[in-house]
Amino acid sequence: MINQLTLIIGANSDIGKAIASQVASLADTGLILISRQAIDEKDTVEEQNSLKVKKITVKDYQPQSIDNAIADLVAHSELPISQVFVCNGILHSETFQPEKRLEDFDAQAFQQVISANTLTPMLWVQKLTPILTRKSPCKFIVFSARVGSINDNKLGGWYSYRASKAALNMMLKTASIELARRAKNIKLISFHPGTTDTPLSKPFQKNVPADKLFTSEFVAKQLLTIVADTPIDHTLSYLDWQGKSINW
Template identity: 35%
Template sequence: MRDVLIAGASSALAQALAARLCAQGDRVIGLCRDSRLRPNFEDIVQCAYTEAGLSRAVAHIQKRGYKPSLFVCCVGVLHDSLVVPEKRLADIQFYALEHYFAVNTIVPALLLKHIVSVLDANSEPRMAFLSAKVGSIEDNRLGGWYGYRASKAALNMLIKTSAIELARRYSGICVVAVHPGTTHSALSEPFVDRIPKGKIYSPQQSAERLCNVIDGLSAEDNGQFFHWDGSRLPW
C-alpha cells in the first residue's frame, strides 16, 4: 500500500483523484482548510496553509505514521469572491495580484518546504503540482489573465528551482508541474460556455490523465512541466 498526500482535498479534481488512487489500493491522506472527512480519504488533516498550520500538519502526519511517496498539490484559484481574471492592464488591482500570488504561488511554495520532510525518502518520491498551460511564458499568445498567468509562471519557477535542490538531497526524487486540462468544476464554471466542445473534461477524466502522467514519472523527469497527455510544455 502506497501513502499519497493530496493538498487542496476539497477540490473536485482532488476528490476524483482520491477515488482513483483509493480504488487501486493506495492510502490517501488529504490536507484541507476544514477537517470534514471526505469519501476515499483515509484521513483529512486540517490546515490553514500558514507556516504554523503546516508545522502542525506535518506533526500530525508524523504522529500517525504516514510516509507519503506521492504528494499532489491541488491548491489554486482562478476566480472567487475576491478576484476574476483580468482582460486588460487597466483591470489590474493590487489586492487581486496579492490574492493570486498568495494562493497559486506562496501556498504551494510553503507546502514544498514543509511536506518534503515527511516524504518516504527511500521510495523515489514524486511531487506533482497542478499548474496551468497559460502559465507558460513561451506559450502565451493571447495575453490577458495577468494575475493568474503570472502567479502560475512564478509557481513554475519555484518548482524548477526546488527540483534542482531536492535532487541533491533525495535520491530519485521527481518534482514536476502538471497542466491537468480544463476540468469541469467550480474553478471553471463561469467560463464553460466559452470553452470549445471537447476541450473541457470531467474531474474523473482529468484524474485518470493525471495518474497516467504521475505513474510514468522517473528521476529523469525531475524539474519538468507536463501537459496532461504526457508531453512536455515550454516554460
C-alpha cells in the first residue's frame, strides 16, 4: 500500500528518469514527476496508474508556475513526501558552451545558467518547505556538482557553471541553518553524481575514462542507497556518488 511520496523535479533529466524507474518498483511509494514537458513513459515507468505516478507539467520554472504545480500536488495527495530530488541543471545550450577562457564569458549565458542551476532549485526549496514541515522525515536532494567546490577548482574554466553550483551550495547551506530551527524533519543534500552519460555531459565525454563515465542507472542506485543511509542531522551534506563528503 502506498504510504509516502517521492517527488522528482526536472524529471526529464536522464538521471531523474533513472531515479523514477527505481522508485517506481517500491510498493509503498507513489511518484510525482514534475517537468516542463510530457515525460516519455517508456523512459521512466512503464506501468502507471494515477495513484502510483502523477505527472505535473510546468510551463517554465518561474515562481507562478512553481506555485501552480505545488497546488496541483497538494490537491492530488495528502501522503507525506519522504524524498525530493531536484535534478535541474544546464551546462550548455544551442546558443552557448561553457567558457574555456575569460573572453568566452557572456552575461546572457551566465544569467541562463544561474537561473536554471541556482534560482530554480532555490525556488523549489522555498516553496516546498511549507508542505514538508510535518513530523515525518523528508530527505531533500538537490543536484549540485563537484566543480561547484571552490577548494576543488584546480583547472579553471566553466565560469558560469562553477559559479552557479557554488552559489547553489551557499543557498542550500543557508537554508539548512534556517531549517534546523524551523523544519527539523528535513535533511538537505547537495549531490554530485560524477560524470554521467546524459545530454548535459555528452559534448565533454571524450577525455573521460570509460570507468569514470557512469550510467544514469548506476548513479540513481548509488544515490538512493546514500539517501537511505544519511541521517536527518539538521546540516547540509555535500556528497558525491560514493557518499563521500566533498570539501566546500
